[in-house]
Amino acid sequence: MTRLVQDSELREGFKSGETWALSAVYREYASPLYGLLHRGFVLHSAGTSVRFRGYQDSLSLDDAVQEVFSRVFTERARLSYDGLRPFRNYLFTTARNYVTDEYRRRSRLFEPINEKTLENAFAEHDAMAFRQDPEQNTHRPDPAREAEHRELLNIVECFVTGLSSEDKPIFDMRFREGLSVEACAKKLGLSEYRIKRTEKRLRKRFLDTMQRNGYLEGYSPNSKVLGAWVVLVAASSICHSMLSGAGGMR
Amino acid sequence: MRAANALPLSHRHAKKLVNKHFRTGVDPKQWQLLKGHLHTCPSCHTFYEQHQRLENILCHGDATAIDIPTVFQIERLENRLLGRVAPPTSSRADKLWFPALGLVSALMVLFLVTRLPQLESDRTPLAATVALSYVNIDVGDVFQARGGRTTKSLVGIRVFRVGHSDRVEETQDTGPALTLNDIITFSYSSDTGDPAHNRYTHLTLVGKQADGLRWYYPSYGADERQGIGIKSGMVDEVLNDGFRLSVHHSPGALRVYAFFSEEALNKDAVAEALRNTRVPAVAPDISALSDLFEAVEIYSFSTGIVKGAP
Numbered sequence: 001m002t003r004l005v006q007d008s009e010l011r012e013g014f015k016s017g018e019t020w021a022l023s024a025v026y027r028e029y030a031s032p033l034y035g036l037l038h039r040g041f042v043l044h045s046a047g048t049s050v051r052f053r054g055y056q057d058s059l060s061l062d063d064a065v066q067e068v069f070s071r072v073f074t075e076r077a078r079l080s081y082d083g084l085r086p087f088r089n090y091l092f093t094t095a096r097n098y099v100t101d102e103y104r105r106r107s108r109l110f111e112p113i114n115e116k117t118l119e120n121a122f123a124e125h126d127a128m129a130f131r132q133d134p135e136q137n138t139h140r141p142d143p144a145r146e147a148e149h150r151e152l153l154n155i156v157e158c159f160v161t162g163l164s165s166e167d168k169p170i171f172d173m174r175f176r177e178g179l180s181v182e183a184c185a186k187k188l189g190l191s192e193y194r195i196k197r198t199e200k201r202l203r204k205r206f207l208d209t210m211q212r213n214g215y216l217e218g219y220s221p222n223s224k225v226l227g228a229w230v231v232l233v234a235a236s237s238i239c240h241s242m243l244s245g246a247g248g249m250r
Numbered sequence: 251m252r253a254a255n256a257l258p259l260s261h262r263h264a265k266k267l268v269n270k271h272f273r274t275g276v277d278p279k280q281w282q283l284l285k286g287h288l289h290t291c292p293s294c295h296t297f298y299e300q301h302q303r304l305e306n307i308l309c310h311g312d313a314t315a316i317d318i319p320t321v322f323q324i325e326r327l328e329n330r331l332l333g334r335v336a337p338p339t340s341s342r343a344d345k346l347w348f349p350a351l352g353l354v355s356a357l358m359v360l361f362l363v364t365r366l367p368q369l370e371s372d373r374t375p376l377a378a379t380v381a382l383s384y385v386n387i388d389v390g391d392v393f394q395a396r397g398g399r400t401t402k403s404l405v406g407i408r409v410f411r412v413g414h415s416d417r418v419e420e421t422q423d424t425g426p427a428l429t430l431n432d433i434i435t436f437s438y439s440s441d442t443g444d445p446a447h448n449r450y451t452h453l454t455l456v457g458k459q460a461d462g463l464r465w466y467y468p469s470y471g472a473d474e475r476q477g478i479g480i481k482s483g484m485v486d487e488v489l490n491d492g493f494r495l496s497v498h499h500s501p502g503a504l505r506v507y508a509f510f511s512e513e514a515l516n517k518d519a520v521a522e523a524l525r526n527t528r529v530p531a532v533a534p535d536i537s538a539l540s541d542l543f544e545a546v547e548i549y550s551f552s553t554g555i556v557k558g559a560p
Contacts, residue, residue: 057295059289200273
């Protein structure tokens with residue numbers, strides 16, 4: 001996690017805001033930041049210790065990760081990073097500042113804590129990350145939720161089992177292993193287009209499957225394609241006139 | 251502030267944007283609109299979370315693992331983030347590939363049709379229900395910048411056969427060879443691999459056979475600047491026009507040149523781009539051949555930068 005400290009080219013690229021460098025930094029640190037902002041941590045603000053529960057829905061989590069990266073990617077922040085401290089710490093401090101700002105605006109995500117809770121909250125491996133709420137760890141299983149989860153898993157397993165031998169490696173690498181399109185294409189000896197197209201098709205098929213099973217009410221898989229072809233048919237007359245004018249540059 | 255953002259979006263529009271977000275991603279402006287709506291609309295928010303849960307279970311086998319982002323989540327956020335914060339003149343790719351306004355990147359696709367039957371002159375309007383069938387694949391390109399860093403790029407076109415079907419469906423890459431009875435259409439990709447520098451806004455297509463130019467699209471008047479208006483940063487967007495091969499085409503090879511530009515081109519600029527574009531003596535991409543119709547050979551390559559409009 002000290003790549004920015006070790007790689008001077010990356011550091012210089014980052015400082016001058018070059019896109020490839022920002023992308024590399026983002027890819028390196030996005031996952032830990034997601035983890036931190038989901039798990040939560042303890043804040044000290046205006047003499048009070050509060051525990052930030054963490055963002056528990058994807059939208060807020062995505063939003064917070066984007067905002068934190070936006071902050072560290074501003075010119076001022078980039079230039080103020082000295083390249084000596086681990087960037088992860090710098091990023092996490094920015095995240096804490098962001099959450100503190102949020103705390104000043106909102107209060108429902110925070111609860112007062114005492115010193116004992118605070119001690120228990122420290123994570124083992126990271127001075128800034130804290131363990132999950134003990135209450136969350138002792139949640140009793142909800143039978144209805146568990147049944148739904150099992151059903152979901154069954155549908156997904158059926159879907160995965162039904163994949164063709166051509167699609168399966170692409171699915172495994174992209175969806176399960178999280179490889180980039182580029183890496184996946186290289187590994188399988190296929191074009192990036194092929195990977196993207198297969199991925200798009202698999203995703204569509206999966207969402208169609210889920211919709212048939214009662215999920216995603218409001219999902220409209222074919223609207224764009226149908227729309228494009230309605231326009232295509234309507235545009236056939238334009239095509240006619242276009243072809244009539246062919247050869248005009250000879 | 252959120253309430254103000256939420257106003258312009260209807261539930262229907264919001265759900266469409268959610269679908270788009272999870273299919274191909276939305277641009278930063280759409281994201282702001284969507285986010286504003288989702289924060290104030292529990293039903294659309296639930297719809298969004300349901301989508302994310304399904305993505306999580308598909309990728310991680312656990313719908314509740316929201317602290318571990320999926321690769322698609324990472325990529326969507328990266329596109330929004332870098333599209334928003336990257337300074338417009340600082341990337342290496344920018345220095346190398348966009349040295350001045352008005353330069354045109356020419357990407358040429360050559361496909362050889364070897365089994366065309368006799369020329370027919372009739373033309374039939376498209377049926378109300380049509381299907382796309384891939385004819386050509388893989389014009390993806392990698393722009394190699396000096397210094398070893400590469401910028402992924404998907405700039406180019408693909409060729410489709412327009413078929414007839416009871417329903418619209420995406421077909422596989424296999425099928426019979428093209429004939430002069432076929433109608434072809436195109437999709438374009440204009441993603442330079444660098445969201446901050448997706449500047450292509452126009453596309454010009456030129457069809458050429460052994461005995462000369464067959465067509466260009468759009469057609470040009472004397473001093474007109476024209477081009478197919480395209481969106482930058484897109485992947486595989488289908489154009490809304492098709493060509494019947496029996497019109498103005500002969501049996502034999504057909505080359506389609508696709509010129510992507512930052513502005514509409516005039517006739518002289520297209521002519522100059524054509525003059526400067528050379529077909530290199532390269533073998534067909536063998537790895538791609540397995541995906542192709544037996545009678546069609548594909549060559550795809552980038553010719554880099556050529557001078558644009560005067």
